[in-house]
Amino acid sequence: MIYLRREVMEMIECQNVSVMYNNEVEALKKVSLTIMGPTITGIIGPNGSGKSTLLKAILGMTRSTGKISINGVSSKKMLKKIAYVAQKNLIDLSFPITVRECVALGTLPNLGLFKSVRKEDWRRVERALEVIGLRKEQERQIGALSGGQFQRVLIARCLVQDADYLFLDEPFVGIDMVSENIIIKILKDLKKRGKTILIVHHDLSKVEDYFDQLVMLNNKIIAVGATSNVFNMQNLKRAYGENIFIDRSE
Structure with missing residues (x-):
C-alpha cells in the first residue's frame, strides 16, 4: 500500500475536560493536554483511570465538559478523519461477515449515502490484507480467526479508511507476538507517513519501544510529554x- 507523507503538524487539544458517569463517579477530572503529531502516543494508567474514557470523550462517544479540538476545530467535526478500534471484547465476533467484508467497512466513511463499494476500494482492501498478512484468509468468517488475526483485520480496516488519526483501545490485549509485531510495525510506518496515533495501553514493559509520547492518567493528568521525559519511576x-x-525480562 502506498501512502504520501504529509508534512502538516497535527494537534489534539483538551482543555479542562471532565467526564462524570451516572453513578456520580468522575472518570476524568479537568484533563488538559496537547498532543502534537505525527506521533504514536500511548495512554497509560491503572485500571479505571479514564484511559478509554479519554478516547471516547475526544470522539464524542461520552458526554464531557470542557473543550476538545483537533487543529483548532471541534473534534466532533473531525470524525471522518478518525479511525477508531474499540476493545475486542466489545465487538460481536458471531456476526456473519467475512474478513474481506469486514476490512471493506473502512471504505464507508468516504462513500456517499447508499453508495456501494467501488472497484478501486476493493483493490485497497486487497492491498491492506496483503500488508497485514491475511490475504489467504479473506473469505473466512471473522469468528473463525484467532485474537491476533482479528486485531490485524481491524488494523487493515483503518488502512482502507486512510484516516489522519487512529485511536486504538487496548489493541495488544490477548494477541500473539507475531500479530503484535506486525501491528506495531504498520503503526510506526503510518506515523512516518504523517499519521497521529493514540493507543490505550497496559503493558509497561513495551512503552519505551512503542511510544514517542505518553499521556499518563489516574483520572487526572499525571504527566504528558515525550516518553523519554515522563516515563520515570516518580x-x-x-x-x-x-x-x-515493570517486567523488562522479555
Missing part, C-alpha cells in the same frame, strides 16, 4: 502507587 508511582513493578 511519575509511575504517582499514577500506579508505590508498589509499581
Whole structure:
C-alpha cells in the first residue's frame, strides 16, 4: 500500500475536560493536554483511570465538559478523519461477515449515502490484507480467526479508511507476538507517513519501544510529554502507587 507523507503538524487539544458517569463517579477530572503529531502516543494508567474514557470523550462517544479540538476545530467535526478500534471484547465476533467484508467497512466513511463499494476500494482492501498478512484468509468468517488475526483485520480496516488519526483501545490485549509485531510495525510506518496515533495501553514493559509520547492518567493528568521525559519511576508511582513493578525480562 502506498501512502504520501504529509508534512502538516497535527494537534489534539483538551482543555479542562471532565467526564462524570451516572453513578456520580468522575472518570476524568479537568484533563488538559496537547498532543502534537505525527506521533504514536500511548495512554497509560491503572485500571479505571479514564484511559478509554479519554478516547471516547475526544470522539464524542461520552458526554464531557470542557473543550476538545483537533487543529483548532471541534473534534466532533473531525470524525471522518478518525479511525477508531474499540476493545475486542466489545465487538460481536458471531456476526456473519467475512474478513474481506469486514476490512471493506473502512471504505464507508468516504462513500456517499447508499453508495456501494467501488472497484478501486476493493483493490485497497486487497492491498491492506496483503500488508497485514491475511490475504489467504479473506473469505473466512471473522469468528473463525484467532485474537491476533482479528486485531490485524481491524488494523487493515483503518488502512482502507486512510484516516489522519487512529485511536486504538487496548489493541495488544490477548494477541500473539507475531500479530503484535506486525501491528506495531504498520503503526510506526503510518506515523512516518504523517499519521497521529493514540493507543490505550497496559503493558509497561513495551512503552519505551512503542511510544514517542505518553499521556499518563489516574483520572487526572499525571504527566504528558515525550516518553523519554515522563516515563520515570516518580511519575509511575504517582499514577500506579508505590508498589509499581515493570517486567523488562522479555
